[in-house]
Amino acid sequence: MNNWYREDLAYIQDVGFSNYTLKSAPGILAILERDRIREGLIVELGCGSGLLAEVLTSKEYRVLGIDISESLIEIAQTRVPEAEFQARSLFSAEIPPCSAVISVGECFNYLFDAENNAVRLMELFQHIYNALMPGGLLIFDIVEPGQMDSGTEQRFTEGKDWVVLVDKVEAGDILTRRIITFRKVGEFYRRSEEVHRQQLYRAAELAGELERIGFQVEVMGNYGEFALPKARVALIAKKPSDSQS
Structure with a gap:
């Protein structure tokens, strides 16, 4: 786990590249409010340095943050001592019963874990579905092919x-x-x-897989007023209220 976002890059990520998460946060809060998720546990996969966790705890959600970078987790623990954090792979983490799972910053694309492939990602989606309370949300974004014109x-x-x-x-x-x-x-x-x-995924294909699991899916190019950069797409997947956990 020490191979990714080591001390110096973790520091730079935190102090120099916080805008994406902070601009996403108001839109994510609005999605939670829209779906009447006003309390409970939120699991943040790829929580980074705790920027979103800090926003969520300020709204009185309980937060479990998981990230593969030990250096980022150290920063997060200092920033948000009232939240719980774990340094481990998203693909091996235990996800407890929760109101929502959030992953901001194309975390599911990263090939940090040798076990990350399309099959394991679908297994993770199923694991999340099982952990969510009825009416719960999976909110995440991905990067698609075509980010750069020249390659x-x-x-x-x-x-x-x-x-x-x-x-x-x-x-x-x-x-x-x-x-x-x-x-x-x-x-x-x-x-x-x-x-x-x-690994670059196509949002339409992931939406189809999520729907096969049982989610109701929205595909969006923004979190509220924050328009996502080129080739980034947000997916909002809801576990139906009448589903059994």
């Missing part, structure tokens, strides 16, 4: 004590990100590197 992209972003360089290549249904970070530690900058791979 390759390079960019850099900098903060007051860090720089991150990203080289992205989309080949078929696999997106590969090579991420090089420089973080100031004391007088000098420390260099780190990670390579992240994602």
